[in-house]
Amino acid sequence: MHDITCPHCATAFKIDESGYADIVKQVRDSEFDQQMRDRLELAEQDKQSAIALAKTQVTAELHGAGAAKEVEIQRLKSQLDAAALAQQHAVTAALVETEKERDGLMHALRQANSDKQAAAHLADATLVHALQQTTAAKDSEIQGLTAKLDAIALRQQISITEAVGVVEKQRDALKNNLDRSQLEKQLAESALKDKYETQVKDRDAEIERLRDMKARLSTKMVGETLEQHCETEFNRIRATAFPRAYFEKDNDARSGSKGDYIFRDVDEARTEIVSVMFEMKNESDHTATKTKNEDFLKELDKDRTEKGCEYAVLVSLLEPESELYNTGIVDVFHRYPKMYVIRPQFFIPIITLLRNAAMNSLEYKSELALVKAQNLDITNFETDLDSFKSAFAKNYDLASKRFQTAIDEIDKSIDHLQKTKEALMGTDRNLRLANDKAQDVTIKKLTKNNPTMGAKFSALKGE
Secondary structure (H helix, E strand, O other): OOEEEEOOOOEEEEHHHHHHHHHHHHHOOOOHHHHHHHHHHHHHHHHHHHHHHHHHHHHHHHOOOOHHEEEEEHHHHHHHHHHHHHHHHHHHHHHHHHHHHHHHHHHHHHHHHHHHEEEEEEEOHHHHHHHHHHHHHHHHHHHHHHHHHHHHHHHHHHHHHHHHHHHHHHHHHHHHHHHHHHHHHHHHHHHEEEEEEHHHHHHHHHHHHHHHHHHHHHHHHHHHHHHHHHHHHHHHHHHOOOOEEEEEOOOOOOOOOOOOEEEEEEEEOOOOEEEEEEEOOOOHHOOOOOHHHHHHHHHHHHHHHHHHOOEEEEEEOOOOOOOOHOOOOEEOOOOOOOEEEEEEEHHHHHHHHHHHHHOOOHHHHHHHHHHHHHHHHHHHHHHHHHHHHHHHHHHHHHHHHHHHHHHHHHHHHHHHHHHHHHHHHHHHHHHHHHHHHHHHHHHHHHHHHHHHHHHHHHHHHHH
């Protein structure tokens, strides 16, 4: 007799040798093991088929996009690689999970076999029924595991489908963005072209309008317009760039001619830095005949010299087709020194250029002015010395004459005073003699020949 314990209810049974042999035979039956292996292999094949089908579907869908989407597919390659990596991770995770479940199931089967083998020695007829129930439970468990494998495969399929859907959405979004960008580019190019054409038309219309206006303006009006333009441009930057500068119209026509504007700038010590005579000329200033810029250079040089300006500048719109004057600032030093011909747009740059150049040579100008002042001081000193000499000689002659007159008058005064002295000395002598005589007078002498007075004095003494 053998004892066997039920693995489920822990009940002990006693079986004989024949029942034990039957239980062992049932437990060791290879058909059960083969069935379990077949089901596991079938589940594995289903899983592999699902994975292969998902990969095939993804590959077919990616290749079905066609050559027209090759550029977009290349741009989405990184996203697709990431999605494939995610797919691989999902498949790997599903495989790992399935393998874990399979290993658990195999472990459970091995454990069941072990339990069966351990119970085979102790099973009895009652245990046969229990083992049948256990087998049925295992079959049910295997069916549940198969269902779980199917559910896992379905979830994998759903995950793959969702991943592919996300990638396709991203691809479609990128394609739409690309199409939108191309459309916006085309629209921008078209708008820019239309804008450029509109600007060209507007500019042509403005040119024609200005030409028409210029043709209708009088000579004086056009000339004043150019002068006003230059004056406005200078006044616009006067406060910041030229705070101590003088820029006014030349109204001094005493010599018979005058320029248009005179510019002078000084430093903080009121030392002149630069001076410029400006002349503005327009084509419409002389409508009868076409004039050239050179026709005004001589008169400009004359005005510059008469007004004491260092530089001379002709702001001109004459000879509009000339490449010489249209390229920039033209130096006409070969005709007249320090003279330039410019277009109106170079009005401010020429002033700035000349002022900055003059600032660099200001030190030398200051030294030159000091030398000139010293020379002028020497000349003035000599002139003042000669004037002083002449005035001093004149004054000396006058003083000498008056001194001699004074001496003569003094001599006369001395003679007069000498006479007065002598008179005074004679008076002194007489006064001294009178005093002496007065001292000699006594009562005795007075009463000597006057008895009556003598008696009176005697009587006074007696009292």
